[in-house]
Amino acid sequence: MARILAIDFGKVRTGLAVTDEMQIIASGLTTVNTKELITFLKDYLSKEQVELFLVGEPKQMDNTPSESEALIIPFLVKLENAFPKIPIKRVDERFTSKMATQTLIDSGLKKKHRQNKALLDEVSATIILQSYLYNQ
Numbered sequence: 001m002a003r004i005l006a007i008d009f010g011k012v013r014t015g016l017a018v019t020d021e022m023q024i025i026a027s028g029l030t031t032v033n034t035k036e037l038i039t040f041l042k043d044y045l046s047k048e049q050v051e052l053f054l055v056g057e058p059k060q061m062d063n064t065p066s067e068s069e070a071l072i073i074p075f076l077v078k079l080e081n082a083f084p085k086i087p088i089k090r091v092d093e094r095f096t097s098k099m100a101t102q103t104l105i106d107s108g109l110k111k112k113h114r115q116n117k118a119l120l121d122e123v124s125a126t127i128i129l130q131s132y133l134y135n136q
Contacts, residue, residue: 002049005041006129007079008056008093008121009072010034015121017129018048026129028122037075038082045083053079053086056093056128091128 001021008015014037016029032040044050055076058068079088 002051004052004054004129004132005029005044005050006054006056006091006125006132007037008125008128009037009068009075010121011068011071013121015123015125016040017122017125018050019129019133021049023133026126026133028126031121038078041079042082045086050086053083053088054091054128054132055079055088056124057090058093089132091132093124093128 001023003021004019004023006017006026008017012034013031014034015031017026018029019026029044055072058072076088
């Protein structure tokens with residue numbers, strides 16, 4: 001089997017998480033400067049097999065798209081053009097940032113480390129991936 005790669009897309013930074021080859025465990029991969037994301041993914045996919053991209057879908061409480069969805073749509077086009085054989089699924093990402101913050105608190109990280117937004121983005125991507133695996 002190939003891995004599933006989750007993407008918590010952001011204007012500046014993008015968090016990434018990936019499964020193991022058996023698609024059982026979700027682990028944070030890294031956080032990448034968004035401008036370098038496609039280049040990073042090309043390099044990663046030259047070394048690892050990925051069968052599915054999960055991209056967070058930011059929604060308002062009333063289920064309408066959030067403002068950041070306008071930034072994600074052009075990225076989805078680039079992603080599909082760069083990797084036409086890998087399907088893309090969207091996953092509701094409401095509350096993932098709050099859940100990621102709470103996860104960092106619960107893990108005992110000091111406040112200074114919890115303010116690391118790159119780590120927060122990576123944990124958010126991991127939560128997106130875990131929720132997808134749980135609901136399969």
